[in-house]
Amino acid sequence: MAVNVRDVAALAAVSVGTVSNVMNHPDKVSAVTVARVQDAIKSLGFVRNDAARQLRAGHSTSLGLVVLDAGNPFFAELAKGAENRAMEEGFTVLVGNSDEKPEREALYLDLFEEQRVHGVLIAPFGDAMPRLEQLKARGTPAVVVDRAVDHPGFSSVSVDDEAGGYLAAQHLLSTGRRRLAFVGGPMPLRQVTDRLGGAQRGVAEVEGASIEVVETDSLTVRAGREAGEEISRRSAVDRPDAIFAANDLLAMGLLQALMKNSTAAVPRDIALIGYDDIAFAEAAVVPLSSIRQPSELIGYTAVQLLLREAESGPDYVHEHVRFQPELIVRESTGGRIF
Known part of the structure; x- marks a missing residue:
């Protein structure tokens, strides 16, 4: 049977609320209590349900990234840049490989929306704008990478x-x-x-x-x-x-x-x-x-734009960053x- 937060609270002789504070707001708990709860977590092998926590909080600390070909080193470098910028802000990046197939691209967009990711980065195959408009209308911002877009409702990062x-x-x-x-x-x-x-x-x-x-x-x-x-x-x-x-x-x-x-x-x-x-x-x-x-810089910049949009209101002016090739x-x- 999976260990839950109540088991941790019982072993540490504290309330469930105290365990929650140790995991999410340790500054509100004494150092002695934090140590006791952490010892109980380690002893029981407890792993918290982060998906449930994020659902209760109403937001996720994950970003979705859909690439055309995960086997292409260009996209590996792009993903590295995205991960570096995301981690600076406490986010992680989930990568999906469309393999240049529209149906796989659609599946990953559906999955990321179901997971309530904070936002989506996508190197699209064909015209993905109608689907991205749906995402945005339901509260998930998106930034197009490795391709310029003329759509006024989305930011993009590309090379000329x-x-x-x-x-x-x-x-x-x-x-x-x-x-x-x-x-x-x-x-x-x-x-x-x-x-x-x-x-x-x-x-x-x-x-x-x-x-x-x-x-x-x-x-x-x-x-x-x-x-x-x-x-x-x-x-x-x-x-x-x-x-x-x-x-x-x-x-x-x-x-x-x-x-x-x-x-x-x-x-x-x-x-x-x-x-x-x-x-x-x-x-x-x-x-x-x-x-x-500049593959890594493309990913890094795209995350900057995505997080900026997610934190802005409806009057956000979208940006189109285009680097020059060498x-x-x-x-x-x-x-x-x-």
Whole structure:
């Protein structure tokens, strides 16, 4: 049978109210009594029902975070930043992985609402705004991360992905490459389409340059490997001489496939650049050039905005923080070829 607060009170020879004060307001209890109650808790192995306590208090000390891919180091760093800021204010972060599936995203939003979390951070797949509006109407604030939103009722923290795509294409073109390929997907992801749009803008500025789109079903190493194998099977004249991968995991898969098939060397035959600048990018066999996002800072800032909104009234003016990406050049894009 589970130990309850009455058992602790009986062993410590105090009232249930005193046990509650020791756990929640120890400053109201003498040091001797606190020690006696804590000894009883330890002796009985008592674990308090925090969910019930939060329900009675009407608020939670937990925040919900829904990410697109928990296996992507970018989101691991984002979650780390969110946890660091949350812990500074006495909150914890519960992480849900949508795995780029709308139905899983919806399940986690339902779960977090049922758990009465203090607020939700979400990197959405597709258009999640109608569901977030429901959350807000029922008292749960939300902040969108890793994507800018135009909705006046929600704050967001993002990186200018269009500018990042432009930086990537501009860098590849500056080395003399002219037949570019963009590898990424699925296209419902706003981050993917923005990065592609920026790259297309950069290519349009250079006469004789072109860019093809190789769409993938996910932003994973596996998807990158499959795209790389398809490109490797092409003849030299049909292959791109540069590839911009929508993220570093795709770039890692592309690099593996190109090295395995030995038909096109990186960067001699194909320059390769990724996006995110995860730790693995620098450690690759051919260190990857990448577009860096301040992943940890995105999570940290998002929690700041979420807590600020939760503590404000209905007249709160929502904020849209957009960081600028940074070009990181490594061996995978090589030097100039002309």
